[in-house]
Amino acid sequence: MQTIHGFELIREAYLPELSSKVKHYKHTKTGAELLSVENDDENKSFGVGLLTPPWDSTGLPHILEHSVLSGSRKYAVKEPFVELLKTSVASFINAMTFPDMTVYPVASTNVKDFYNLIDVYLDAVFYPLITEKTFQQEGWHYEGTSPDDPLTYKGVVFNEMKGYFSTPEFILGDEIKRVLMPDTPYANNSGGNPAVMPDLTYDAFKRFHATYYHPSNARFFFYGDDDPEERLRLVNAFIADFSHQDVNSVIPTQPRWNEPRTETVLVDAGDATGDDNKGLMTVSWLLSEVTDTEKMLALQILNDILIGTAASPLRKALIESGLGEDVTGGGIDPYAREVAFVVGMKGIVADDSPDIETLILETLSALADDGIDKDTLESSLNTVEFALRERNTGRYPRGLAAFIGILPTWLHGGNPIDALSFERDLQAIKDDIVKNPQYFEEMIGEALLSNPHRVTLIMKPDPEVKVRREEAEKSRLEAEKSRFTREHIETLIKDAEVLKQLQEIPDDPAEVAKLPVLSLSDLDREIKPVPIESLALGGTPVLYHEIGTSGVVYVDVALNMKAFSTVHVPYVNLFSKALTEMGTHTQSFVQLIERIGAKTGGVDANPFVSLKVGGKESVAYLVLRAKSMASQTQDMLDIIKDILLTIKLDDKERFKQMVLEEKADMESYLGMTGHVLSNSRLRGQFDEIGWFNEQNNGVSQLFFLRELAQRVETDWTGVLSILEDMRRVLVNRDGMLINVTADKPLWDAFKPQVESFLDAFPQFPLNFQTWQWSRTPLHEGFIVPTQVNFVGKGANLFELGYELTGAHYVVINHLNLTYLWTKVRVQGGAYGGRLLFNPISGVATYLSWQDPNTTQTLANYDASADFLRQLELTPIELEKAIIGAIGGVDTYLLPDAKGFSSMTNYLLGYTDEMRQQRRDEIFATTLKDFRAFGDVLAHMAETGYIVLAGAPNAVQEANTALNNLLTVTQLQ
Numbered sequence: 017m018q019t020i021h022g023f024e025l026i027r028e029a030y031l032p033e034l035s036s037k038v039k040h041y042k043h044t045k046t047g048a049e050l051l052s053v054e055n056d057d058e059n060k061s062f063g064v065g066l067l068t069p070p071w072d073s074t075g076l077p078h079i080l081e082h083s084v085l086s087g088s089r090k091y092a093v094k095e096p097f098v099e100l101l102k103t104s105v106a107s108f109i110n111a112m113t114f115p116d117m118t119v120y121p122v123a124s125t126n127v128k129d130f131y132n133l134i135d136v137y138l139d140a141v142f143y144p145l146i147t148e149k150t151f152q153q154e155g156w157h158y159e160g161t162s163p164d165d166p167l168t169y170k171g172v173v174f175n176e177m178k179g180y181f182s183t184p185e186f187i188l189g190d191e192i193k194r195v196l197m198p199d200t201p202y203a204n205n206s207g208g209n210p211a212v213m214p215d216l217t218y219d220a221f222k223r224f225h226a227t228y229y230h231p232s233n234a235r236f237f238f239y240g241d242d243d244p245e246e247r248l249r250l251v252n253a254f255i256a257d258f259s260h261q262d263v264n265s266v267i268p269t270q271p272r273w274n275e276p277r278t279e280t281v282l283v284d285a286g287d288a289t290g291d292d293n294k295g296l297m298t299v300s301w302l303l304s305e306v307t308d309t310e311k312m313l314a315l316q317i318l319n320d321i322l323i324g325t326a327a328s329p330l331r332k333a334l335i336e337s338g339l340g341e342d343v344t345g346g347g348i349d350p351y352a353r354e355v356a357f358v359v360g361m362k363g364i365v366a367d368d369s370p371d372i373e374t375l376i377l378e379t380l381s382a383l384a385d386d387g388i389d390k391d392t393l394e395s396s397l398n399t400v401e402f403a404l405r406e407r408n409t410g411r412y413p414r415g416l417a418a419f420i421g422i423l424p425t426w427l428h429g430g431n432p433i434d435a436l437s438f439e440r441d442l443q444a445i446k447d448d449i450v451k452n453p454q455y456f457e458e459m460i461g462e463a464l465l466s467n468p469h470r471v472t473l474i475m476k477p478d479p480e481v482k483v484r485r486e487e488a489e490k491s492r493l494e495a496e497k498s499r500f501t502r503e504h505i506e507t508l509i510k511d512a513e514v515l516k517q518l519q520e521i522p523d524d525p526a527e528v529a530k531l532p533v534l535s536l537s538d539l540d541r542e543i544k545p546v547p548i549e550s551l552a553l554g555g556t557p558v559l560y561h562e563i564g565t566s567g568v569v570y571v572d573v574a575l576n577m578k579a580f581s582t583v584h585v586p587y588v589n590l591f592s593k594a595l596t597e598m599g600t601h602t603q604s605f606v607q608l609i610e611r612i613g614a615k616t617g618g619v620d621a622n623p624f625v626s627l628k629v630g631g632k633e634s635v636a637y638l639v640l641r642a643k644s645m646a647s648q649t650q651d652m653l654d655i656i657k658d659i660l661l662t663i664k665l666d667d668k669e670r671f672k673q674m675v676l677e678e679k680a681d682m683e684s685y686l687g688m689t690g691h692v693l694s695n696s697r698l699r700g701q702f703d704e705i706g707w708f709n710e711q712n713n714g715v716s717q718l719f720f721l722r723e724l725a726q727r728v729e730t731d732w733t734g735v736l737s738i739l740e741d742m743r744r745v746l747v748n749r750d751g752m753l754i755n756v757t758a759d760k761p762l763w764d765a766f767k768p769q770v771e772s773f774l775d776a777f778p779q780f781p782l783n784f785q786t787w788q789w790s791r792t793p794l795h796e797g798f799i800v801p802t803q804v805n806f807v808g809k810g811a812n813l814f815e816l817g818y819e820l821t822g823a824h825y826v827v828i829n830h831l832n833l834t835y836l837w838t839k840v841r842v843q844g845g846a847y848g849g850r851l852l853f854n855p856i857s858g859v860a861t862y863l864s865w866q867d868p869n870t871t872q873t874l875a876n877y878d879a880s881a882d883f884l885r886q887l888e889l890t891p892i893e894l895e896k897a898i899i900g901a902i903g904g905v906d907t908y909l910l911p912d913a914k915g916f917s918s919m920t921n922y923l924l925g926y927t928d929e930m931r932q933q934r935r936d937e938i939f940a941t942t943l944k945d946f947r948a949f950g951d952v953l954a955h956m957a958e959t960g961y962i963v964l965a966g967a968p969n970a971v972q973e974a975n976t977a978l979n980n981l982l983t984v985t986q987l988q
Contacts, residue, residue, distance in 0.1 A: 019044060021248040022256055033405065033439045034418075040433055041248065046231035046258050051422075051432045052247055053239040053415065059107055059908050060130045060240030061415025063121035064141055065423045067265040068228050069201040070116070074216035075155070075208015076224050078113040079173045080146075082154040083221075084229070085111060088136075089143035091531055093523040096136050102833045103533045103896040105129050105903035108413050112420075114351050115193060115206050116267055117427055119420060123413035125908055127242050131250065132532035138254040141229060148218050149515055153842060155221070156214050159512045163505045167493050169214060170512070170868065175804055176847040177208045179866035182687035182802035184283045184296055184475055185362065188344065192358055195279045195471045196300050197270040202352055210803075211488065231255040233263040235426050239415025267353050267428070270302060276470035280366075284485070285477030286801035286988025290366040294683070296475040297369040298345040298360030299376050301467050305354055307430030310441040313400075315355060315463075317445065318456055319347040320396040321388060323359055326597045327609035329392065330359060333379040335673045339372050340364035341680035353428045357464065363680040366476040373472050377465070384460045393456065395613030397446075402617040404438050406568055406643070408910060482801070482967075519842050529892075534899050541939065543931045546918040553771045555779075556749050559922060561757040561915040568617065569758045569766055570643045570912040572919060573656055576751030577623065577636040582788045584742050586711045586720045591742050592621040592638060593674055600662040605670060608659075615651035617643040619659070623712065625705050627856045629925045631814065634705050637753070637923070638746060643912065649766050653773040660747045661776065665739045672728045679721040686987055690806025690965030691865040693798065693987075695852065697963045698810030698861050700792060706859060707789035715798065718987065749779040753923075757915025797975055797982035798965040804846075805966035805974075807864045807873040811956040814858030818952040822937030823945035825901040827884065828853055830946070833900070835883045839876040840864050849873065851880070856924065860956065870964055870974035878957035884950030889943055901938050
């Protein structure tokens with residue numbers, strides 16, 4: 017067998033469903049495996065995956081994932097990862113820890129940049145410095161002000177996981193693995209439990225890397241249009257010096273039980289108790305191994321049948337039971353050696369768990385005995401197949417989605433080509449259904465009903481959990497301190513200060529210069545216009561984008577929401593959901609959802625709102641986004657027409673279910689989304705679009721949903737009247753715009769169908785409404801169930817005198833990746849912090865998340881003005897900042913996203929000429945632009961509004977430090 021750059025070809029195949037040639041290699045010296053996927057995708061992807069079993073819950077795999085990207089053999093700077101973020105045009109760059117694997121993926125459309133990323137990542141993974149100071153920064157260390165004061169724990173991952181362990185919905189997945197697979201490493205938390213993370217030593221940290229970060233334990237993946245042979249050369253250059261190593265990373269299977277089990281876990285849900293509807297419960301089954309690709313695909317289809325949509329029989333039974341507010345659990349979980357199926361409810365009273373368990377089992381029994389409705393089966397088969405063929409991964413690179421999708425199978429001994437392919441398995445399942453129409457009914461019986469390896473997990477809220485958790489950490493710190501001598505404590509405090517000093521010291525410019533970077537000459541100076549043709553069909557504006565879509569037709573039907581009144585605004589998200597989930601006068605919501613699944617690739621409705629360029633006017637549309645294969649386009653248009661013209665809004669119970677689902681979702685993540693709520697609240701202060709978004713996605717929406725859940729019971733007639741009025745004023749050809757993205761032949765066939773479609777709608781003068789929006793309290797603090805904080809500060813920079821140029825992209829990107837990264841994350845210990853800016857509205861917001869600090873973070877925000885005003889940049893550093901900004905602007909988009917983005921630019925009045933002007937201004941950025949932006953941020957420091965969220969004591973302490981500036985509200 018021929019060997020190329022140390023790799024021997026094991027197998028190869030052409031996968032027509034991916035239009036790709038795939039080659040599977042093995043490295044002759046180390047045993048490392050590499051999958052090379054060759055196709056014409058310009059968004060080139062690379063990843064290395066390692067099996068990293070968590071033998072305890074100290075978070076070792078997670079901390080190591082952070083730490084290896086903090087300096088390596090070739091690139092001895094503090095954070096090459098950040099340097100890449102500053103200077104790369106990558107379409108993706110990150111690292112991820114899963115329950116049993118760690119992944120380092122990157123992607124770029126620029127081949128030089130792509131190879132630069134791979135070079136830095138491979139050196140980081142296999143030759144990291146991982147110093148003790150890096151371990152302390154990313155993992156944990158002690159901090160204190162004096163030997164007489166209490167010690168505290170600090171660390172980036174430590175605080176990230178404190179946020180994680182404040183949110184029952186996030187804890188759920190780990191607890192399920194713990195109770196379902198107690199005799200395997202999955203019983204531990206790979207991310208880290210803050211209660212035991214300080215048990216981790218630096219020596220254990222180093223040993224874990226030496227053991228598992230070895231080529232013999234690695235899987236390499238390439239995807240796209242780069243040189244296939246160069247892929248092998250690049251990897252071999254980094255692993256050729258290694259020899260084969262027996263890595264004991266095989267995770268044992270869980271011994272099966274003879275009978276089901278039940279376990280109750282107490283969790284923090286604010287002030288809720290087990291008698292409040294803040295509990296969660298799931299029923300989980302352990303199924304087959306992930307390496308059986310046909311079984312995995314069949315389970316994916318079964319998952320869609322059972323809980324994939326609001327019409328799915330198991331989801332529907334749970335929601336309609338009234339025993340909880342929403343379904344939870346997620347269904348199939350493929351990220352382990354053995355697959356689990358998990359389903360349950362959140363927003364429950366814990367004592368109702370036995371009734372929910374009974375309902376789940378009885379519903380499954382009825383499906384197994386009475387059969388699955390053929391329309392349900394057809395819908396799920398089409399939904400899954402359409403998704404497989406379309407491969408629409410949004411802004412996530414297709415190659416990386418494929419890599420992470422196959423990695424569990426590959427790492428656990430499966431064939432990666434089989435995992436990447438789906439045609440054979442899909443056809444086998446279709447053939448089996450023909451031979452045995454009870455295929456999925458029997459699967460329910462065998463995999464679930466007759467499977468005794470089942471756990472019912474009850475997560476019961478208890479306000480004492482938070483108290484006990486805080487006391488346990490306090491007691492541990494006190495006990496540890498009592499064992500230390502005063503001299504040792506002084507050393508610990510000094511070590512923490514030394515760490516801060518090291519974090520402040522700039523990298524050696526000579527070391528930074530070793531990092532491979534692009535030059536400005538490697539970048540396109542010209543924008544890439546999206547094809548657009550503007551026409552009118554029967555007086556209705558239509559936009560068409562001639563883009564290759566591989567046989568899919570994408571259509572957006574935009575309806576002008578300026579006909580809505582102020583009263584309508586907080587209903588918009590619910591109304592959008594109702595369009596596709598309430599049914600029509602001729603079809604129940606179940607029938608409608610199944611029709612959408614069987615005849616299209618999906619139909620969704622969502623608002624699009626923004627100020628127009630210039631900031632004087634705004635646009636607000638409710639957009640139905642739909643897609644189908646060419647043979648289904650008439651079905652797709654008929655569905656949209658029926659939704660808009662014959663929607664049935666008078667199903668009180670169904671609407672109430674939707675309200676409770678939305679409320680439960682918002683409440684479930686309060687402990688993790690404080691920065692999102694702070695951002696929304698701040699932006700709601702400045703203009704009607706910010707206000708609109710806050711009304712639909714922020715704190716105001718949460719309060720509205722809580723009140724609406726009651727009002728549906730007491731004043732359903734009034735609620736229904738509002739919904740009916742919204743439909744009446746919205747469905748109007750005078751406020752309609754059609755956006756189509758497709759190949760030219762598809763458009764030629766589709767165009768007459770669109771004309772006929774438009775003829776069905778009423779047309780009358782659009783009655784524009786003026787929304788009566790108002791500001792909330794200027795400075796606010798929100799109490800949420802969390803152990804960490806979320807700190808925000810905002811202002812309108814245009815009102816403070818800022819004159820917009822494209823240079824803001826460069827300045828803000830540099831500020832985020834230097835000053836704020838260092839002050840808020842590295843030194844402050846927060847998981848993240850950054851400045852966001854909307855160049856249309858002028859609104860800027862500082863945000864931090866999973867932050868142990870409050871007022872210190874605000875002080876860091878305010879000091880960023882002086883950082884910019886005193887900044888000195890060499891020509892090379894300025895060039896790097898420009899390159900990084902271009903990387904942020906040049907977002908890679910799939911065909912549907914290109915068409916949609918072009919439509920939104922059209923609506924906002926953002927022309928290609930303006931885009932080119934902004935790009936020219938980015939390339940023309942000078943140090944004066946940094947200083948000018950700093951001057952504006954100085955005004956923001958003095959006048960900006962503050963919104964923060966956190967635990968009660970943190971919010972109250974911050975408010976005291978701020979001289980009671982905040983209006984404090986409890987959101988728990």
